[in-house]
Amino acid sequence: MEEFDVLKKLPRVAAPPDFEERVMARLAERKRGRTSVAHLRPRLWLAAAPAALLAAFLLVNVFILRRPGSPPGTESGGAFSYATVRSEDTIRLTEPLDYRQDIRSFSEESGTLYILESVSDEAHHGIFY
Amino acid sequence: MLNTMKMDEQELISRVRGGDEAAFARIVGLYKDRIVNYIYHLTGDYEKAVDLSQETFMRVFFKADKYRPVAALSCWIYTIAGNLAKTELKKRRRALVVPLEEVQNDLQSGSYSEDAPDTGLTRNLRTALDDLNPRYRIPVVLKDVEGYSQEEIAAILKKPVGTIKARISRGRHMLRRALERSVSGARELALAKEFENGRV
Numbered sequence: 001m002e003e004f005d006v007l008k009k010l011p012r013v014a015a016p017p018d019f020e021e022r023v024m025a026r027l028a029e030r031k032r033g034r035t036s037v038a039h040l041r042p043r044l045w046l047a048a049a050p051a052a053l054l055a056a057f058l059l060v061n062v063f064i065l066r067r068p069g070s071p072p073g074t075e076s077g078g079a080f081s082y083a084t085v086r087s088e089d090t091i092r093l094t095e096p097l098d099y100r101q102d103i104r105s106f107s108e109e110s111g112t113l114y115i116l117e118s119v120s121d122e123a124h125h126g127i128f129y
Numbered sequence: 130m131l132n133t134m135k136m137d138e139q140e141l142i143s144r145v146r147g148g149d150e151a152a153f154a155r156i157v158g159l160y161k162d163r164i165v166n167y168i169y170h171l172t173g174d175y176e177k178a179v180d181l182s183q184e185t186f187m188r189v190f191f192k193a194d195k196y197r198p199v200a201a202l203s204c205w206i207y208t209i210a211g212n213l214a215k216t217e218l219k220k221r222r223r224a225l226v227v228p229l230e231e232v233q234n235d236l237q238s239g240s241y242s243e244d245a246p247d248t249g250l251t252r253n254l255r256t257a258l259d260d261l262n263p264r265y266r267i268p269v270v271l272k273d274v275e276g277y278s279q280e281e282i283a284a285i286l287k288k289p290v291g292t293i294k295a296r297i298s299r300g301r302h303m304l305r306r307a308l309e310r311s312v313s314g315a316r317e318l319a320l321a322k323e324f325e326n327g328r329v
Contacts, residue, residue: 006308007273010254013169015161016179023157023186027150030187 138202145193157186160203163275164210170270171214173259181217185210200284207275207285211267218263250308257307265300272297 016022138159144152164185169178188209196205258266271282279297283290 005273006250006254007258007269007304009250010170010258010274011251012162013166013175013178015165015182019161019165019179019183020154020157023161023183024150024154026183026187027153027190030191 139198142193142196142202145190146196153186153190156189156202156206160206161186163203164206167207167270167275168210168214170258170274171211171263171267172217173255177217181213182210184213188213201281204281204284207271207277208287211271211285215263215267253308253311254304256311257304260307261300261303265296265303268293268296269300269304273301 138156141152141156145156161182164182165178168181168185169175172178172181185206189206192209196202258270261269268282268286271277271285272279277285279290279293282297283293286293288296
């Protein structure tokens with residue numbers, strides 16, 4: 001490739017006399033700036049850690065412990081678990097009983113009044129009326 | 130001698146990696162004039178060239194661990210300087226809007242008068258170089274102003290040697306055309322003036 005000497009006619013410029021001093025001053029300034037940022041880093045981590053823990057706790061509670069479709073207030077699990085039922089979740093039912101079938105010694109006389117009383121101390125947990 | 134210099138440079142940069150400011154100051158002293166000259170011919174602005182050169186050396190210090198001795202230290206420093214100059218040139222291309230007051234002031238002061246274009250070679254060269262696309266300007270400056278070989282320029286710009294050769298050739302061709310235009314334009318204007326004055 002031929003030489004293109006015309007550009008050599010361009011004047012060469014030099015750095016100003018105080019160039020090195022200016023570079024070293026800029027270096028000192030830059031180092032100071034980096035040190036102050038590096039000093040902040042551990043504090044930033046300490047501040048961010050509790051926030052990160054809280055966010056993780058909420059995520060676990062909302063998306064993992066509470067399965068979609070479960071009624072509110074119930075815990076996850078394969079088997080049915082006795083849960084605290086709120087009064088607004090219950091439906092009142094009136095169920096007629098045929099005591100002639102259910103009571104051992106019933107009377108043939110009409111108008112007999114039967115007083116029902118609990119014979120067991122155990123409370124029934126399974127069925128709510 | 131050259132090998133000794135290279136070994137010294139490798140020693141210097143490895144000390145800079147350890148934070149040795151004296152070694153860093155030595156590198157600055159070795160390269161400051163070349164880097165300022167290089168960036169000046171890329172940007173055309175001396176003050177900006179000085180500022181960008183200082184920034185170049187900042188990066189040499191803080192990124193010394195990134196330097197790999199596969200190429201000379203000078204190639205690495207020129208790479209950093211060239212990248213900073215390119216960024217500056219891109220910023221300038223975006224900011225081509227000139228405030229109206231500035232244009233009006235120039236019109237009133239006569240800066241945009243229809244005087245004959247300066248026939249001085251240096252000014253024409255400067256103008257032609259400033260108008261040249263950085264893609265061609267950078268390799269041409271590295272070759273014809275800084276005196277690097279095509280292989281070294283390929284290492285600096287991280288391009289294949291063939292690409293560098295093509296860009297240098299094209300850049301020189303465009304510079305020649307620009308210089309010819311400015312010279313012929315000056316001749317025509319000079320002739321027109323002579324005609325006006327009744328000498329022709």
